Amino acid sequence: MIVSSHPMLHPVFETLGYTCGYAWYRRARLRSGDLLGDEQRWTVIAAAAIGALLGSRILGLLEQTPSLKMTWQSIFLPGGKTIVGGLLGGWLAVEMVKRLRRIQSRTGDLFVIPLCIGIAVGRIGCFLAGLADDTYGTPTKLPWGVDFGDGIARHPTQLYELLFLGLLALVLNHYNRRTHPEGATFRLFLAAYLAWRLAVDFIKPQPLVHGMNLIQWSCVAGLVALTPSLFQLLFAKDQLVRSFE
Amino acid sequence: MSMEPPPSTSNEPIRLAKLATIFAVIFGIAFGLCTTSVLTGGVGLQGVGLQKVLPFLLGAFLVIEALCLLGLLVVGVWAIVRFLSNKSQN
Numbered sequence: 001m002i003v004s005s006h007p008m009l010h011p012v013f014e015t016l017g018y019t020c021g022y023a024w025y026r027r028a029r030l031r032s033g034d035l036l037g038d039e040q041r042w043t044v045i046a047a048a049a050i051g052a053l054l055g056s057r058i059l060g061l062l063e064q065t066p067s068l069k070m071t072w073q074s075i076f077l078p079g080g081k082t083i084v085g086g087l088l089g090g091w092l093a094v095e096m097v098k099r100l101r102r103i104q105s106r107t108g109d110l111f112v113i114p115l116c117i118g119i120a121v122g123r124i125g126c127f128l129a130g131l132a133d134d135t136y137g138t139p140t141k142l143p144w145g146v147d148f149g150d151g152i153a154r155h156p157t158q159l160y161e162l163l164f165l166g167l168l169a170l171v172l173n174h175y176n177r178r179t180h181p182e183g184a185t186f187r188l189f190l191a192a193y194l195a196w197r198l199a200v201d202f203i204k205p206q207p208l209v210h211g212m213n214l215i216q217w218s219c220v221a222g223l224v225a226l227t228p229s230l231f232q233l234l235f236a237k238d239q240l241v242r243s244f245e
Numbered sequence: 246m247s248m249e250p251p252p253s254t255s256n257e258p259i260r261l262a263k264l265a266t267i268f269a270v271i272f273g274i275a276f277g278l279c280t281t282s283v284l285t286g287g288v289g290l291q292g293v294g295l296q297k298v299l300p301f302l303l304g305a306f307l308v309i310e311a312l313c314l315l316g317l318l319v320v321g322v323w324a325i326v327r328f329l330s331n332k333s334q335n
Contacts, residue, residue, distance in 0.1 A: 007284045011277040018270060042262035049269035050317065057276075079280060081273070100328075132284045 002147045005130025013125025021118030028110055035105040035182070044107045047097035048090040055089015056081035063206065063214045080134060083119055084197055084215050087190060088222050106183025108190075109176065115189065116169035120162050127158035137203045155203050164196050184233050191226050194219040258327070265320045272313035279306040 034041060060080035094107060126135040130148040137155025139145070145153030168189065176185045198219040206213035212220075282303050 007281045011274060011281050014277050015274055018274075039258050039262075042259045042266070046262040046265040046269070049266045053269045053273050056273075081276070129281075132281075 001144070001153075002149070003127070003130065005128055005132070005148055007129045007132035010125040010129040010133055013128065014122050017118040017120075017122035017125070020121050021114035024117050025110060025114040028113060032110075034110065036103070036107060040101065040103055041107075043097055043101060044094055044103070047093040048111070051093020052086035052090035055092070056083065056086035058089070059085025059215065059218055082215055083122075084194065084218050084222070087115075087193065088218060091190065091222075106186070108183055108186025112172050112176065112185045112189045113169055116165045116172070120165040120169075123158045123162050123165070127156065127162075134206070135204070138205050140203075157200055157204055160200060161196070164200075168192055168196075181233060181236075187226060187229050187233055191223060191230060194222045194226070198223070258324075261320050261324050261327075265317060265324075268313040268316040268320065272310055272317070275306045275309040275313065279303060279310065282306065 029041075036044065057079075059082045063080065063082060091108075097103075098107065123135075126133045130136070131150060135158050136146075136148060137157040137160075139152050140155045141153070142155070144156065146156040146159075147153050172185050172189055175188070198216050201213055201216045201219075204213070206215070209217065282299060
């Protein structure tokens with residue numbers, strides 16, 4: 001399959017992804033209510049947005065470190081951003097703000113389906129941006145390999161991710177409707193997405209450091225940081241329980 | 246018997262947080278547009294004869310980024326001052 005691509009489609013779908021994600025979040029908050037008041041919720045959203053911005057850019061730069069000379073000004077120059085960096089940066093910033101503001105509740109469950117939708121829409125932009133976007137896969141002889149214009153059929157990793165996110169959203173939406181420990185949906189989402197990226201990035205032609213690219217190493221770090229929380233989810237009995245919708 | 250009015254809650258923290266979110270999102274979009282413009286080198290603008298405006302577009306995106314960054318800094322300083330003054334009052 002040959003795809004006619006254009007890099008300009010990337011920011012279009014990125015903006016559409018933000019819009020769809022926010023619209024879904026508003027709908028979910030109206031329908032199922034919120035553990036947090038407006039002030040605390042907006043503080044969490046602002047922290048997530050700023051943390052995601054910084055995290056996505058910093059990891060985007062680090063990913064290119066093996067092939068580029070970095071200076072501190074590089075962070076402002078045009079270049080890549082990464083979703084894994086955005087998720088980890090946003091998560092870290094929210095945890096810091098929660099400590100500062102003494103917010104005890106788990107705050108991420110409401111963001112899970114909006115994140116799945118936003119990332120999936122953004123990935124359509126990555127796919128349509130073609131070779132200019134560094135998210136395509138390695139060459140393949142499989143019948144669904146996609147030629148982005150250079151005559152080489154590659155794994156359409158963006159479309160694989162689209163399918164994965166669709167499935168994940170369905171499963172987590174079903175889980176979210178049942179009675180579940182507070183914050184469990186977000187922790188499961190983050191663990192599933194990081195594990196997915198750890199696996200799928202093996203078929204992306206990125207610079208490797210000790211056998212994996214820096215996004216994969218970040219996924220490993222994120223999963224290690226998440227492990228105590230996942231164990232708590234599995235084994236702790238006295239958890240606050242939340243039922244949406 | 247008169248009833249005390251409910252304590253009025255200030256909307257300022259919400260406004261600050263909304264402003265910070267808007268600045269962060271616009272910065273992200275402007276950054277993406279800037280990167281795309283550099284990548285395409287104006288390819289998308291050839292058809293409409295606007296390739297010469299590419300440097301101006303890039304400049305405009307960079308100005309938007311700078312304004313958003315400035316906005317984020319102002320909001321951040323404002324929030325910190327507010328947080329510290331609330332803390333000292335308590």
